[in-house]
Amino acid sequence: MTNEFIKIKGSIRQRGFNLKKAAALSLICLMFFLSACKGGVSEFEETREITVISREDGSGTRGAFTELFGVYTNMEGHGKVDATTEEAIITNNTAVMLYCVSTNPYAIGYISLGSMSDVVKSANVDGVAASLENVKNGTYKASRPFYIVTTQSLSAPAKDFISFILSDGGQEVVESAGYVPALAGREYTPSVDSGKVVVGGSSSVTPVMEKLKEAYGAYNPGIDVEVQQSDSTTGVSSTLQGICDIGMSSRALTENEKHSGALAETIALDGIVIIVNSINPNDDFTSEQIKGIFLGETAYWDSLEK
Amino acid sequence: MKNPINQSTFKRRMREYQKRPASFVMFILVMLCACVTVLSFVFLVGYLLYKGIPNISWDLFALNYNSENVSLLPSLINTVTITFLALSVSGPTGIFAAIYLVEYAKKGNKLVKLMDLTSETLSGIPSIVYGLFGMLFFVVALDWGFSVLAGACTLAIMVLPLIMRTTQEALRSVPAEFREGAFGLGADKVRVIFKIVLPPAVPGILSGVILAVGRIVGETASLIYTAGTVAEIPESLFSSGRTLAVHMYALFNEGLYIEKAYATGVVLLVIVCAMNLLSNYVAKKLTR
């Protein structure tokens, strides 16, 4: 017993560390930790539970997803009700979604097409791959619109910026950012040459809005555009309160918001990609399978109906 | 020269511990906990450096932010501005309030109890609640809009209790003899406070300020709702601007610039480190 104590305690004295040995010890501990973390699972076990990852209730992406894949039940007095399984991990953050799926072999989730990254694998839906091309030609069914929100009292520079967004030049920027343009065939001609526009709202729309802003700078350098990233609701309410000139939203307006005078316009279409871990052999789902998984009816990977 | 006889050898210590197992267990526990703290630190910082350093480039310090090059310089400037603003509000207020509580208020005073409760309450309020409050009060009610000033004020309220409490502790630990001695020499109260009581309390107060700076620099939730997220250098105190932490959050959020976010994290780390060193240096200067 004593000997053991002495051995363990060999590195540490009460009034002073033996620095070298302490360093060596901590290095060993560190390596142990690292190996414990890095040595994760490398083989896919079909018998494991599916980890479902979803966005938060009320998120534009989630709304679009549940609508598209029919992840809802009909409830009396409420109509269609989101029925995503209670066990689903909820996140409000695309990066968390990506990381959860990239580190957890048994996870399944969904993100915006523009945010797709190669740390995860995108799954086909009904045999169709999620790509810009397929969203555009309508074969990939999971897509949703991005909106800009305005009020009646729109400033001249804001009007000018919007006309740029909806012009061919603007829509080209949308496409190069990885989204599907909403419309085509309009020309842009600057109407004013100075002023300031504040744009704020949905974090999903922000990346494309920033690209638009930069491109706009080349056409009309006199106008200063400020992009505020927050979320759809803040965007809409800020616009209504006059804090922002233009709001960004990834969801449709509520009745209340419409009532208060908010107007929405579609600026782009976004695909929703089903993502799985890169070692997951299941990468081609039917809509029914996805619905089953997100309803919680299919709980294990091997109970997936092939 | 002979060896001194009072050097406790390791063997001797172990023999002493053998008779007192409880002490030995406590000793092991202390060492273990210290190791856990150090290891978690090494691990966390090591991880951040490992992920971040390869992604640092001069481009990150460009004057302008755009989606091709997510420069962090504007947010860096904002961080400094907001930290400075928030501290210049909450620092004096917190320290003066603490002075009032320790030096002026009588013991068992209702006000003291109320203050203790309020400062405890304030320090417990989650930052997101501060954010909501800041949005409702500074942004909407005072009509400042999303602005650096609104963010700084919100953060000032947030760190106020932190500064106040550490200052209180520091002041209380100054021996009463110091004050009595000074009063005995005929010094008046204000003089005693500033010349006698405050100097020895400076390290304690500064540790509070460091903690406060840490919270300000690391704050995300409340700033999103008050200072906004514009990634550019603000023109005035009433325009919006994001701090480094918000910048990181925004970069992480869409999952597009994760490498850049790590690099930003490293820069943030360096800044916090530099601030700590600076404040230590100042503390040394002041106490000397």
Add this chain to the structure above:
Amino acid sequence: MKSKSIKEKVMHIVFLAAAMVCIMAVVLICVFLLANGVPAMGKIGVFNFLLGKTWRPGQDIYGILPMILGSIYVTAGAIIIGVPIGIMTAVFMARYCPKKIYAPLKGAIDLLAGIPSVVYGFFGLVIIVPFVRDTFGGSGNSILTACVLLGFMILPTIIGVCESSLRAVPEEYYQNALALGATHERSIFKVVLPTAKSGVLTGVVLGIGRAIGETMAVIMIAGNQARMPKGLLKGVRTLTANIVMEMGYAADLHREALIATGVVLFVFILLINLCLAAIKKGVEQ
């Protein structure tokens, strides 16, 4: 002589005003939160709101009991992990640490306090979540993960406050105990630490405050399922997560319900502080 007394008076008033600012801040926060949150509670019904087990904003069902429990569990776990480690490390820093490694260690801990919670969150997501999943099973986004991460996050706060209060204890206490034949450890844990009790408690309170209030890190790793907590390895949603998570998209009653969640959080912290104040009083007597 006269100018002196005027200066005294002015400074007195300045100090008093500073103290009043704190009270004002609390009052303002109370007013704004209550004005925005209480009406929603009225509409939903206080009992339905506080004790409802279901949170479905889509159907206008707002019950936050799961989140209340979630916050309690996660905070309790963080305290269980963070407080002993924090106090022990503070003891190490104040009483064991050789001079050579003290300065870097102190710097490191100050640095930990300054790391933004987003970084902690990502660290947790990439390291702790897979670790918990591989070691204990489940999906990894669980109460346990949140407790561990929060436990680490409150360390700098606890260590900082505890260490300074330990250092404030006169050295003679330690020597007196030692002269009675007590070991280093017994002197520290039976004499020095109890003498610093009030400071240690302050540190713990601040730690609890940080744990309850933590948002950005918890939201990334806790799973955020809005249902009753089901076990250590299952996910959970805290009150703070609930607010941040849905504030962005919420409108109307949903938004008010979220502000009301903030009110609940606020009352919650008030209660904890009252309890701790009572404990502190008991300790000091």
Add this chain to the structure above:
Amino acid sequence: MIKFELKDLEVFYGDFQALKGIDMKIPANEITAFIGPSGCGKTTFLKCLNRMNDLVEGCRVYGQVTLDGEDIYNDYDVNLLRKRVGMVFQKPLPFKMSIYDNIAFGPRTHGIRSKSALDEIVEQSLTQATLWDEVKDRLNMDALSFSGGQQQRICIARALAVRPEVLLMDEPTSALDPISTGKIEEVVMELKKKYSIVIVTHNMQQAVRISDKTAFFLLGEVIEFGDTEKLFSVPKDKRTEEYITGRFG
């Protein structure tokens, strides 16, 4: 009978030599007083006897110290040593707990758990410190709420509670008023029967009043050591004479 025997004791704090080659025999069951100007090494010497010097960083001790013939520096359990050699400090400093717990701290440290045994020890120790009658109804009160003299007696009682053989006292009355000092002196005289006592004092009358032997320290050396009466009436060394007559520096 000899309690402590010191041979060629030298103590350094870093480069500073605090004690220079001291040889001394401290008798049992007597009171030995150390006098001398401040900074002459009295307290350092005292702290060598229960090894409190070990705590001082950069302190080195050379030579040999034996207690009842046992070398206390060579492979001796330091906690046991401190149990045998109790110490009372200059500044009375009871722990922040009740009187009872203060007194019982020592015995509990050394493994006495039974309530009845502890009760007995507490009563005995407080009686020895002539404090029992004053505090017997207030044993659960915070020790810090008593007067300075009482606090010092609590500290003495606390030191006695571990049943030491030797009691080291480092200017125990310098912070107290004459009445409390008188009380403490009475206590010390009473304790002499059972304990060997070493007391450091700046008060020469006190040394004359209570001690049997006196040592005069100057600049880390023992100038003179002998029976108190002789030392004060016919000092051998000129420097001693100068000091005790107040003509020194």
